[in-house]
Amino acid sequence: MKATGAVSFWQATLAVLWKDLAAEWRSRELLSAMLVFALLVIFIFNFALELQTQLRASLSAGVLWVTLTFAGTLGLNRSLAVEKDRGCLDGLLLAPVDRAAIYAGKALANWVFMLIVAAIMLPLFGLFYNASLILPGVVLVVLLGSEGYVAVGTLLASMAVQARTRDILLPILLFPVVIPVVVAAVKATGGYLQTLPLEEIRPWLNLLGVYDVIFTSVAFMVFDSILEE
Amino acid sequence: MSTTPRALVAMDVAAGLALAVATGMVFFYAPLERVMGAVQKVFYFHVAAGWVGMLGFGLAAVAGIAYLVTRRSRWDLLGVAAVEIGLVFTLINVVTGMIWARPVWNTWWTWDPRLTTATIMELVYVAYLMLRQGIEDPERRARFGAVYAIVGFLSVPLTFFSIRIFRTIHPVVLGGGDPTVTGAFAMTPRMTQTLMVSLVAFSLLFMALLWHRLRLGELGERVEQLRLKLQS
Numbered sequence: 001m002k003a004t005g006a007v008s009f010w011q012a013t014l015a016v017l018w019k020d021l022a023a024e025w026r027s028r029e030l031l032s033a034m035l036v037f038a039l040l041v042i043f044i045f046n047f048a049l050e051l052q053t054q055l056r057a058s059l060s061a062g063v064l065w066v067t068l069t070f071a072g073t074l075g076l077n078r079s080l081a082v083e084k085d086r087g088c089l090d091g092l093l094l095a096p097v098d099r100a101a102i103y104a105g106k107a108l109a110n111w112v113f114m115l116i117v118a119a120i121m122l123p124l125f126g127l128f129y130n131a132s133l134i135l136p137g138v139v140l141v142v143l144l145g146s147e148g149y150v151a152v153g154t155l156l157a158s159m160a161v162q163a164r165t166r167d168i169l170l171p172i173l174l175f176p177v178v179i180p181v182v183v184a185a186v187k188a189t190g191g192y193l194q195t196l197p198l199e200e201i202r203p204w205l206n207l208l209g210v211y212d213v214i215f216t217s218v219a220f221m222v223f224d225s226i227l228e229e
Numbered sequence: 230m231s232t233t234p235r236a237l238v239a240m241d242v243a244a245g246l247a248l249a250v251a252t253g254m255v256f257f258y259a260p261l262e263r264v265m266g267a268v269q270k271v272f273y274f275h276v277a278a279g280w281v282g283m284l285g286f287g288l289a290a291v292a293g294i295a296y297l298v299t300r301r302s303r304w305d306l307l308g309v310a311a312v313e314i315g316l317v318f319t320l321i322n323v324v325t326g327m328i329w330a331r332p333v334w335n336t337w338w339t340w341d342p343r344l345t346t347a348t349i350m351e352l353v354y355v356a357y358l359m360l361r362q363g364i365e366d367p368e369r370r371a372r373f374g375a376v377y378a379i380v381g382f383l384s385v386p387l388t389f390f391s392i393r394i395f396r397t398i399h400p401v402v403l404g405g406g407d408p409t410v411t412g413a414f415a416m417t418p419r420m421t422q423t424l425m426v427s428l429v430a431f432s433l434l435f436m437a438l439l440w441h442r443l444r445l446g447e448l449g450e451r452v453e454q455l456r457l458k459l460q461s
Contacts (some may be wrong), residue, residue: 157374176352180387196419203394211387222376225297
């Protein structure tokens with residue numbers, strides 16, 4: 001189905017994004033779950049790794065990204081499961097808009113949620129461990145890394161929620177595919193935290209950029225065939 | 230009831246013969262490597278199994294694209310068949326590599342890009358099979374499988390590069406590389422010939438297995454249709 005002129009691609013995308021943000025503003029289910037979960041993961045890491053002052057600098061980047069990755073799966077699953085459960089997906093599919101716009105709207109909404117979680121996590125992390133994580137470079141890495149994560153995650157989550165084993169399926173589908181994002185984001189964040197020269201960080205930023213471009217475009221191309229019935 | 234086609238029987242025989250010849254060449258024709266000794270002989274089947282694994286996963290991605298374009302269930306059958314065979318051979322590749330690494334690197338496992346990528350790739354395709362298992366509707370299963378085969382295959386080179394920016398100790402035997410890496414060696418003509426024969430033998434084996442698996446898939450589909458007919 002193509003846009004009929006009345007509703008452009010971007011109007012439809014923004015409508016889906018707005019719907020998700022408004023629903024989240026009223027229920028605050030997804031963000032509160034992600035945030036509480038993220039906090040718990042940070043605490044578990046503290047005890048599991050006995051994060052000490054001298055170890056922290058090298059470990060914080062890893063802990064930060066593992067926390068974001070795990071909290072992200074929670075949000076992605078919820079964001080798509082809500083659509084599936086209450087028949088909202090059928091409503092969305094009936095709308096005479098490009099299917100890719102639905103994907104773009106959902107992915108943008110998930111990206112916003114990830115960024116909100118990161119925006120709260122970074123200062124909290126700094127507070128608990130007495131370190132400053134809010135550097136322009138780290139913000140750039142969070143933007144790039146979460147974009148790639150959400151681009152693939154939204155695509156795979158919309159498949160996972162339609163499967164019988166959906167509660168356990170998303171992390172199994174998503175983690176092996178987003179390993180490049182996690183590796184590059186951890187290395188780049190660690191590089192900025194240890195104030196390494198830019199030449200040592202740039203390969204990782206390039207990798208994140210390449211991943212984002214490839215997987216965002218592939219997701220746009222194949223999303224049509226995920227929502228077909 | 231259709232019997233096994235003549236060409237398939239011929240291919241089975243050819244694959245079996247080629248494997249026997251390759252095994253014979255590995256043990257009696259290829260020279261003993263000076264430093265590593267007999268354990269280096271695992272290399273011929275290690276590389277051949279890795280090649281067949283990649284061939285299977287690549288073929289699954291191509292079949293995925295073809296399925297999304299044509300929507301013919303044959304492409305889906307080809308995709309699953311290729312993934313299943315690719316999984317088995319990648320496992321052989323990883324395990325033979327570990328057998329070699331134990332005496333040469335003095336460890337079963339290191340976090341080297343090739344080892345790590347091969348194992349992550351294995352996990353991607355295990356996830357592929359788990360995704361398919363969770364979906365009953367065959368048409369939807371085929372669509373989702375196709376999408377995941379494409380996404381998974383695209384992620385493999387990126388995973389490789391992401392880990393490669395770390396330093397590697399895996400020897401690059403084909404196409405040059407750093408000769409100071411532990412376990413690297415120069416190939417003599419006899420070694421090259423043995424490797425080529427192994428590659429051909431494993432490729433033949435791959436094609437024969439793929440054909441068998443395709444026939445099995447078609448029979449499975451027929452059984453499913455007959456069962457539906459009985460129920461209605």
